Amino acid sequence: xxxxxxxxxxxxxxxxxxxxxxxxxxxxxxxxxxxxxxxxxxxxxxxxxxxxxxxxxxxxxxxxxxxxxxxxxxxxxxxxxxxxxxxxxxxxxxxxxxxxxxxxxxxxxxxxxxxxxxxxxxxxxxxxxxxxxxxxxxxxxxxxxxxxxxxxxxxxxxxxxxxxxxxxxxxxxxxxxxxxxxxxxxxxxxxxxxxxxxxxxxxxxxxxxxxxxxxxxxxxxxxxxxxxxxxxxxxxxxxxxxxxxxxxxxxxxxxxxxxxxxxxxxxxxxxxxxxxxxxxxxxxxxxxxxxxxxxxxxxxxxxxxxxxxxxxxxxxxxxxxxxxxxxxxxxxxxxxxxxxxxxxxxxxxxxxxxxxxxxxxxxxxxxxxxxxxxxxxxxxxxxxxxxxxxxxxxxxxxxxxxxxxxxxxxxxxxxxxxxxxxxxxxxxxxxxxxxxxxxxxxxxxxxx
Amino acid sequence: xxxxxxxxxxxxxxxxxxxxxxxxxxxxxxxxxxxxxxxxxxxxxxxxxxxxxxxxxxxxxxxxxxxxxxxxxxxxxxxxxxxxxxxxxxxxxxxxxxxxxxxxxxxxxxxxxxxxxxxxxxxxxxxxxxxxxxxxxx
Numbered sequence: 010x011x012x013x014x015x016x017x018x019x020x021x022x023x024x025x026x027x028x029x030x031x032x033x034x035x036x037x038x039x040x041x042x043x044x045x046x047x048x049x050x051x052x053x054x055x056x057x058x059x060x061x062x063x064x065x066x067x068x069x070x071x072x073x074x075x076x077x078x079x080x081x082x083x084x085x086x087x088x089x090x091x092x093x094x095x096x097x098x099x100x101x102x103x104x105x106x107x108x109x110x111x112x113x114x115x116x117x118x119x120x121x122x123x124x125x126x127x128x129x130x131x132x133x134x135x136x137x138x139x140x141x142x143x144x145x146x147x148x149x150x151x152x153x154x155x156x157x158x159x160x161x162x163x164x165x166x167x168x169x170x171x172x173x174x175x176x177x178x179x180x181x182x183x184x185x186x187x188x189x190x191x192x193x194x195x196x197x198x199x200x201x202x203x204x205x206x207x208x209x210x211x212x213x214x215x216x217x218x219x220x221x222x223x224x225x226x227x228x229x230x231x232x233x234x235x236x237x238x239x240x241x242x243x244x245x246x247x248x249x250x251x252x253x254x255x256x257x258x259x260x261x262x263x264x265x266x267x268x269x270x271x272x273x274x275x276x277x278x279x280x281x282x283x284x285x286x287x288x289x290x291x292x293x294x295x296x297x298x299x300x301x302x303x304x305x306x307x308x309x310x311x312x313x314x315x316x317x318x319x320x321x322x323x324x325x326x327x328x329x330x331x332x333x334x335x336x337x338x339x340x341x342x343x344x345x346x347x348x349x350x351x352x353x354x355x356x357x358x359x360x361x362x363x364x365x366x367x368x369x370x371x372x373x374x375x376x377x378x379x380x381x382x383x384x385x386x387x388x389x390x391x392x393x394x395x396x397x398x399x400x401x402x403x404x405x406x407x408x409x410x411x412x413x414x415x416x417x418x419x420x421x422x423x424x425x426x427x428x429x430x431x432x433x434x435x436x437x438x439x440x441x442x443x444x445x446x447x448x449x450x451x452x453x454x455x456x457x
Numbered sequence: 458x459x460x461x462x463x464x465x466x467x468x469x470x471x472x473x474x475x476x477x478x479x480x481x482x483x484x485x486x487x488x489x490x491x492x493x494x495x496x497x498x499x500x501x502x503x504x505x506x507x508x509x510x511x512x513x514x515x516x517x518x519x520x521x522x523x524x525x526x527x528x529x530x531x532x533x534x535x536x537x538x539x540x541x542x543x544x545x546x547x548x549x550x551x552x553x554x555x556x557x558x559x560x561x562x563x564x565x566x567x568x569x570x571x572x573x574x575x576x577x578x579x580x581x582x583x584x585x586x587x588x589x590x591x592x593x594x595x
Contacts (some may be wrong), residue, residue, distance in 0.1 A: 123501060163485070163491040164491035164492065164494050164495040164498075166491075230541050285493065291478060294481065294495065294498055295474055295477055295478070295481070295498050295499065295502040296473055296498070296499040296502060296503075296568075297502055370491060372485060372488075372491075374482070374485040374486050375485065375486060375487070375488040376486050376487060376488070377487075378488060379488070380487055380488050380523045380594070381523045383486065383487040383488045384458075384487050384521065384522075384523065385561075386487075387459055387483060387486060387487050388459060
């Protein structure tokens, strides 16, 4: 398990990285270190949440996605988008116009992920009812949260519902639809336009599934920039979108906070933001937070509207999507809504393929497989920590004094990596250390 | 053998659970199986909250060896006059104020017992209570 290589979309550009400590400080799984003057990612710890990318002052962390031109390898080129992409555009651009702007880029079809949310809601309700001994059931929607639980809350891995995310269900059913319309399977390329890094990781190394039904992933900011610059130049669109089927109102908000939990029976709650998520999961693990049937947990503030690859302000995106519902209602009054959705034809197929396999914990916390050795290491860590200054300056290249102690015990760092210890070793005992004026005398010379 | 000690302050619910969280982190680091951690965490948290809710101050000592986790929670407080009664589900002496914070449902001691292999409660009225919890790691 430990040797497995995990795909990460987050990539550090070595020639851009200035080796500061911003990223290592914000990582919720302590997955970054500075070494040789550059930030390094510990692959088995990273959950692709994107906190580091946001914190980087020089834009040295990027999200690696597939080459846009890959779409032209296929005859049917599907842009699988989240409703959140529609929410990126100022309100006067209708979704129909945005669809045509996307087609203008070379796609042949546009399909929204959330079309599958209606069927999934039904299935989650069934799942929650069928698993009365597991409480709370935790949604599998956010891949960063699934990975967070695997590495930091291993005992909660069994609480994650074993159902596919809307992304996979939409891809599966739309591929089937296109096959029925006469395309050969190998001619269909489904490209997901992602708001975050975690979704890329979910496509490239899925949890609980062998293969993802998605053929490629393109960053949302790239698509937004392409489409929006077309709008700005006021190019007349050559791609006229026929009367398109619309998401149902409850599906439009599915990717936002509360979008999922609102429709699940029983006592449910929605949590967004990674530190809120950690707090809440901690509470569940202690049995301090009890009696919930279902919880929706999303890594980003305002869920996918706050995804690292979004352009618009997250709150404006939410507002924009709320407005979509109002437009829908007025369209419905005017009889403009197509009631038969493509996906409804494939309900049976989706339900047959909705399950994923058991999600295995992969704890990054354990110091050793052998409890006895792990305990000895723990003892050493506690001892080393008493010598360290405890200010978590990051000067050693690890996020905190605690992580330095752990790295020392694991043979990945040295005591002298601590700049406080270095200083105290270099100044003769009878001479004062300048930095004592700032940090106080008792932080130095613990070793000497 | 790993030995840890934590001070628990009585009456401060904002800090209730801190000691348990730290111990839980250590149990994860020394690779105690997740299923055991889950049960120990529940018992330990209940014990910690009990001290916060009922006592003036307390101490949690943790002794870990590869075969078992032993927790000793000692407090200075009112003590328990009738332990048998306190062990019954739903029995609680918590004040209304404590209950309004979501504590004091009378599940503390029974829940601890359910989640460990051995439990011993000794108490002296007017002095304090000692709860000992043992979990065998198999």
